Amino acid sequence: MKQYPVNLKIEYSEKSNKLTALFRLVLIIPIILILALIAPAEAFSIAIALMILFREKYPKWWFDWNVGITKFIYRIAAYGLLMRDEYPSTEDEQAVQVDIPYPDTKKD
Secondary structure, eight states: OOOOSSSSEEEOOOSHHHHHTTTTHTTTTTHHHHHHHGGGGGGHHHHHHHHHHHHHHHHHHHHHHHHEEEEEEHHHHHHHTTTSSSOOSOOOTTTEHHHHOOOOOOOO
């Protein structure tokens, strides 16, 4: 089995709440607004590219922030696409796990 550097695992629930499926489009609006407020930091990818190019290092705190945003996006997607019933948390990983290793820019 081939090992991939990034892994995504979503634990599907056997029995889903069909009543909330009708209201997901309305229920997901507030959490998408929160994402829209915190995600513009992703727009600084040019700064990240310059740091990697000249300093040969991806700042760990920036990497952790981007991984946290990525996990949050996947929790929202799993909820909106009816894969999970629990409302996306801004803190807990819930049943969506994303493993992204810290890149070694000098080795790669």
